[in-house]
Amino acid sequence: MLILLTALVAVSVVSLLIGAGEVGPQRVLGLLLSASDSEAQFIVWELRTPRTLIGIVVGIALGVAGALLQAISRNPLAEPGLLGVSAGAAFAVALALVLGASAATLRISVAQLGALVGCICVLSVARFRGVGNDPVRLVLAGAAFSGLLGSLTSLMLLYDQRAADEIRFWVVGSLAGRRLDDLVAVLPSLLVAAIAVVIMARPLAALALGERAASGLGHHPTLIRWVAVGCVALLVGAATAIAGPIAFVGLVVPFVARAFAGPDIRRTLWFCLPIGPLVVLTADIISRVVVAPSELPLGVLTALCGAPVLIAVVRAKRLPML
Amino acid sequence: MDYSSLRKGLMGIVVSGLLLGGSLVSGTLASVAHARTLDTAYGDVEVSDAPQRVVTLYEGALDAALAAGVTPVGAVTTRGGDNVAEYVEAHFSGERPEIVGVVREINIEAVLAQQPDLILAAAQLPEPQYRLLSRIAPTVVPHAQPLAPDSWEAEARLYGQALNREAEIEDAISAVDHRISELAAAIDDANAGGTAVLARWMPNGPMVMSKALIATGLLAKVGLEVQDAGLVDEGHPHSDILSLENLSQVDGDWLFLATLNADGQAALDAAKQSAAFTRLDVVKQDQVVPVNGQLWSSANGPLAAQAILDDIENALLP
Numbered sequence: 001m002l003i004l005l006t007a008l009v010a011v012s013v014v015s016l017l018i019g020a021g022e023v024g025p026q027r028v029l030g031l032l033l034s035a036s037d038s039e040a041q042f043i044v045w046e047l048r049t050p051r052t053l054i055g056i057v058v059g060i061a062l063g064v065a066g067a068l069l070q071a072i073s074r075n076p077l078a079e080p081g082l083l084g085v086s087a088g089a090a091f092a093v094a095l096a097l098v099l100g101a102s103a104a105t106l107r108i109s110v111a112q113l114g115a116l117v118g119c120i121c122v123l124s125v126a127r128f129r130g131v132g133n134d135p136v137r138l139v140l141a142g143a144a145f146s147g148l149l150g151s152l153t154s155l156m157l158l159y160d161q162r163a164a165d166e167i168r169f170w171v172v173g174s175l176a177g178r179r180l181d182d183l184v185a186v187l188p189s190l191l192v193a194a195i196a197v198v199i200m201a202r203p204l205a206a207l208a209l210g211e212r213a214a215s216g217l218g219h220h221p222t223l224i225r226w227v228a229v230g231c232v233a234l235l236v237g238a239a240t241a242i243a244g245p246i247a248f249v250g251l252v253v254p255f256v257a258r259a260f261a262g263p264d265i266r267r268t269l270w271f272c273l274p275i276g277p278l279v280v281l282t283a284d285i286i287s288r289v290v291v292a293p294s295e296l297p298l299g300v301l302t303a304l305c306g307a308p309v310l311i312a313v314v315r316a317k318r319l320p321m322l
Numbered sequence: 323m324d325y326s327s328l329r330k331g332l333m334g335i336v337v338s339g340l341l342l343g344g345s346l347v348s349g350t351l352a353s354v355a356h357a358r359t360l361d362t363a364y365g366d367v368e369v370s371d372a373p374q375r376v377v378t379l380y381e382g383a384l385d386a387a388l389a390a391g392v393t394p395v396g397a398v399t400t401r402g403g404d405n406v407a408e409y410v411e412a413h414f415s416g417e418r419p420e421i422v423g424v425v426r427e428i429n430i431e432a433v434l435a436q437q438p439d440l441i442l443a444a445a446q447l448p449e450p451q452y453r454l455l456s457r458i459a460p461t462v463v464p465h466a467q468p469l470a471p472d473s474w475e476a477e478a479r480l481y482g483q484a485l486n487r488e489a490e491i492e493d494a495i496s497a498v499d500h501r502i503s504e505l506a507a508a509i510d511d512a513n514a515g516g517t518a519v520l521a522r523w524m525p526n527g528p529m530v531m532s533k534a535l536i537a538t539g540l541l542a543k544v545g546l547e548v549q550d551a552g553l554v555d556e557g558h559p560h561s562d563i564l565s566l567e568n569l570s571q572v573d574g575d576w577l578f579l580a581t582l583n584a585d586g587q588a589a590l591d592a593a594k595q596s597a598a599f600t601r602l603d604v605v606k607q608d609q610v611v612p613v614n615g616q617l618w619s620s621a622n623g624p625l626a627a628q629a630i631l632d633d634i635e636n637a638l639l640p
Contacts, residue, residue, distance in 0.1 A: 019565070019567045020567050021567030021568045022567075022568075039570075042597075043567050047597075047598060048567075176526040176565065176566060177596055291562065293564060293565055293568040293571070294561070294564055294565055295527075295565045
């Protein structure tokens with residue numbers, strides 16, 4: 001854990017030092033000695049600091065959401081992006097744009113509501129109870145539903161070209177140009193989700209023993225699941241609202257966390273806290289430098305790196321039953 | 323994609339039935355009227371002397387037809403809109419063309435319903451579509467032009483030939499040239515020139531538009547020093563989205579900010595939410611000009627050139 005936290009601090013510092021522009025590590029470090037370099041000052045404080053902070057929050061939100069989803073669906077492949085959550089958020093945003101909102105004034109709550117509805121739809125399609133025996137079914141239902149929402153989104157964009165222009169950001173997530181205001185706007189919902197996750201950690205761990213055992217310990221499996229789904233929607237909706245859909249982070253982070261923490265969901269959740277930001281920030285730093293002076297959208301990079309991980313996970317070993 | 327090809331297939335079946343009648347009619351007309359031969363991208367095309375019912379399937383063709391004094395009976399929507407571009411509206415005298423699709427998705431049935439005797443299409447018209455359309459009426463497809471500020475002139479001349487109104491098109495082109503030299507002199511007198519960038523604002527940052535567009539070409543011709551910071555690859559209409567960290571590369575004396583929204587102000591408002599944007603010198607000096615992307619990044623032709631020159635004049639010589 002100490003190593004992970006050290007790594008996170010290191011990556012955050014690198015995130016402040018490196019960018020697509022001309023202000024490199026030397027000029028940033030020069031700021032420590034004298035604050036005369038206004039260009040470097042602006043880029044570090046106004047551009048790189050917000051996106052680093054947002055990257056940390058997005059990483060935590062996606063990592064924790066992934067761990068929750070995998071726990072309640074008992075499916076190591078469950079991922080917010082695969083479960084219609086991101087597709088639901090993007091769909092809701094597209095709908096709002098077509099109905100006349102502009103990307104600048106869009107309410108964060110629209111994306112969160114879309115995420116919640118998307119998630120509920122997939123879970124009900126996959127039959128909420130008893131999916132534990134068939135991890136593939138949930139992924140299939142999620143893929144099918146995401147595809148359906150994706151085509152509906154495309155349909156609306158064909159109908160309304162203006163929205164098509166503004167939606168591009170919502171189809172591929174990115175941390176560039178996001179403002180701290182956006183982050184502040186989602187903090188309340190993140191706080192609610194955080195409190196709920198803390199309360200639910202013990203019942204979730206009980207649920208891992210099986211429904212009967214959990215009931216026997218005085219918990220309500222269905223209630224636990226619904227609260228967890230609510231948390232996932234809040235977390236992913238918030239992340240999607242500020243950064244757009246970012247694929248595979250919710251899959252990879254809990255997977256790595258389990259490698260450190262073992263099967264106990266309570267320990268896994270703790271480990272997601274540093275690992276999520278580590279993954280997101282590393283990907284974001286790479287996305288800044290590979291095509292400078294432009295930037296690659298973060299969502300493209302995580303999809304490029306995440307897809308092989310998913311395939312490797314499925315192929316390499318028998319999936320652990322959660 | 324599957325859906326659209328399925329739809330095209332179905333439409334082909336429906337249309338080919340209707341075509342039997344259509345080709346009979348146009349065949350008769352062509353043999354009666356005196357025919358001329360045009361050199362188009364798909365070979366020589368015979369056109370009757372006085373086309374009455376013209377359908378344009380490309381914004382540049384609509385522009386040229388109106389400049390030549392012909393109001394088409396059918397036209398496609400502008401890119402990013404659900405009607406023809408706004409600048410075109412002023413040139414309709416009462417009658418308006420029916421909308422027969424969008425540039426990339428032409429509704430062949432709607433074209434057929436207009437019973438055209440001439441179809442003016444874009445250089446990018448795919449051959450299968452050309453085959454289908456040329457069975458409805460003679461279809462004129464210009465040779466593909468390189469991306470260059472005055473590519474529109476050759477296209478407009480071909481459309482003018484097809485309409486048998488070459489003189490009118492030449493007049494329209496020389497009117498543009500005349501206007502350019504007038505405006506260039508006025509800007510020089512007012513000492514209002516300097517460097518200029520045309521950009522489109524996206525949520526993550528700006529896309530710098532190529533120096534080879536008609537709009538940037540006109541900016542250069544009236545005496546501005548148009549810059550793309552070396553960001554636009556040759557043959558591409560615009561750059562990738564520039565990192566906010568490199569925003570100073572679009573700084574200069576003038577920044578023309580385009581959006582596909584009808585309201586250019588919306589792009590400016592969106593851009594102004596970014597601290598990286600508001601600290602640019604060009605913003606501090608209030609020399610950012612919101613412009614309509616329908617006109618500045620997708621339109622083409624002599625009327626578009628005049629409308630763009632209007633915008634330039636209003637911005638630089640208030």
